[in-house]
Amino acid sequence: MSSTSIDTACRGCGLLCDDLTVNWSGQELLLCEKGCPTARSWFQTGLGTGSDNQKEEGTTADKIETVKRWLEEAGSALLCGLEGLTLQAESALVELAKKERTFLSAGTSPDKITSFQRYGGVSCTLGEVQQRADFILSAHVDLFSIWPRFKQRVLSPPGRFLSPDKPRSLVFLGDLKQLQDHSCYSEVIDVPTDQLEQAIILLRRFCKGQSQKVASRAEDEAGIALSKAVTQQLLRLSEQLLAADYPVLFHSDNPPIKPFLWAKLVSEINLRSRLHSITVSAGRAKGAASETILAMTGFPDHIAFRNNEVIHDADRFQASRLIEKQEVDLVLFAGDTLNPNWLQLFQKLPDSVRLVIIHSGITAIPQLAAPVIEIITQTPGIHDAGTVLRCDGVPLPLRTVVPSSLQTVSDIIRSLLD
Numbered sequence: 001m002s003s004t005s006i007d008t009a010c011r012g013c014g015l016l017c018d019d020l021t022v023n024w025s026g027q028e029l030l031l032c033e034k035g036c037p038t039a040r041s042w043f044q045t046g047l048g049t050g051s052d053n054q055k056e057e058g059t060t061a062d063k064i065e066t067v068k069r070w071l072e073e074a075g076s077a078l079l080c081g082l083e084g085l086t087l088q089a090e091s092a093l094v095e096l097a098k099k100e101r102t103f104l105s106a107g108t109s110p111d112k113i114t115s116f117q118r119y120g121g122v123s124c125t126l127g128e129v130q131q132r133a134d135f136i137l138s139a140h141v142d143l144f145s146i147w148p149r150f151k152q153r154v155l156s157p158p159g160r161f162l163s164p165d166k167p168r169s170l171v172f173l174g175d176l177k178q179l180q181d182h183s184c185y186s187e188v189i190d191v192p193t194d195q196l197e198q199a200i201i202l203l204r205r206f207c208k209g210q211s212q213k214v215a216s217r218a219e220d221e222a223g224i225a226l227s228k229a230v231t232q233q234l235l236r237l238s239e240q241l242l243a244a245d246y247p248v249l250f251h252s253d254n255p256p257i258k259p260f261l262w263a264k265l266v267s268e269i270n271l272r273s274r275l276h277s278i279t280v281s282a283g284r285a286k287g288a289a290s291e292t293i294l295a296m297t298g299f300p301d302h303i304a305f306r307n308n309e310v311i312h313d314a315d316r317f318q319a320s321r322l323i324e325k326q327e328v329d330l331v332l333f334a335g336d337t338l339n340p341n342w343l344q345l346f347q348k349l350p351d352s353v354r355l356v357i358i359h360s361g362i363t364a365i366p367q368l369a370a371p372v373i374e375i376i377t378q379t380p381g382i383h384d385a386g387t388v389l390r391c392d393g394v395p396l397p398l399r400t401v402v403p404s405s406l407q408t409v410s411d412i413i414r415s416l417l418d
């Protein structure tokens with residue numbers, strides 16, 4: 001017998017479309033109305049998880065008791081992950097870190113933390129982009145391939161506050177090779193990835209009002225080798241950014257561009273005009289653990305809870321550093337999926353460090369030197385309802401599409417808190 005869920009949110013990418021109708025039977029997806037191919041694959045993968053036929057050793061209750069004992073015995077524990085969880089699960093994890101006086105690290109890069117603390121984060125919503133943005137700069141990221149329904153969900157119908165005589169401009173700045181279809185953009189400024197940082201610096205100089213001669217002289221001193229055509233395009237881009245009524249920058253959160261370069265561009269333009277910005281992450285919707293940690297502790301990430309104190313150190317309390325320097329004797333990871341970076345890190349743990357992995361079971365865990373307790377949970381947005389933050393910080397409800405006999409991450413953390 002098949003079942004249907006309407007107005008369902010999809011966590012296949014950061015756009016978090018919440019208008020899907022999903023119909024399934026058992027573990028088979030029969031219909032995914034309004035869903036793009038990525039959504040269909042995300043729901044199909046999720047339907048294959050959360051069932052009792054997974055080969056877990058021992059009951060979840062036994063495992064929770066062992067984890068409680070491990071936490072009591074730990075002298076220096078680290079709680080990490082938090083990606084792709086509901087706000088409820090993230091908050092419970094921060095409470096657990098406080099109670100057990102552990103380190104807490106969602107793995108945010110120190111550069112991102114510094115940039116966030118100095119310049120702030122996302123500054124407008126996708127709704128504002130749809131209704132008001134007359135100029136969109138997509139930098140080092142192809143919005144149409146990372147968010148397959150971007151055109152349908154954000155660009156159409158044209159915004160209520162946009163003039164029909166002045167069509168919205170959408171400019172791409174970055175390596176042309178990133179684009180699936182460059183005709184989606186009004187203009188493409190093709191800059192190889194290794195020259196992009198220099199292009200942003202030059203754009204900032206133009207936006208600050210430096211003449212082409214002065215900016216180019218500084219360019220020569222720095223040994224920058226942008227072509228004349230690109231320099232001209234950047235000059236025109238600076239004029240367009242300053243003249244637009246509601247310009248929005250979408251930028252990638254990936255290296256090699258340091259996050260503070262985008263943040264400086266935004267803050268410098270805002271001294272003269274205004275520019276909003278939204279960070280774009282590839283892959284499944286990740287939520288915003290840093291926002292939850294900030295709201296609950298006053299710091300966005302990389303924290304040590306000690307007695308009644310919260311100590312923050314963006315560099316020292318990174319999960320990767322703590323593990324590599326062997327400063328922890330217990331690592332508790334809780335997240336939707338275990339990505340390859342975490343897995344690589346856990347492979348470095350010696351057998352003297354205990355490891356707890358709480359996840360939805362999509363990633364198979366290889367043999368590790370560290371003793372491991374794995375607890376498989378419901379997948380947020382498939383079995384587990386709750387609230388998640390979209391890429392623009394808007395909270396959205398997740399529905400239970402399919403019931404599951406497994407526990408949620410929140411249930412497990414609450415049991416550990418008891």
Ligand code: SF4
Pocket residue numbers: 010011012013014015016017034035036037038039147148149150
């Ligand atoms: S665009 Fe993203 S959120 Fe929307 S249906 Fe496709 S994968 Fe899901």
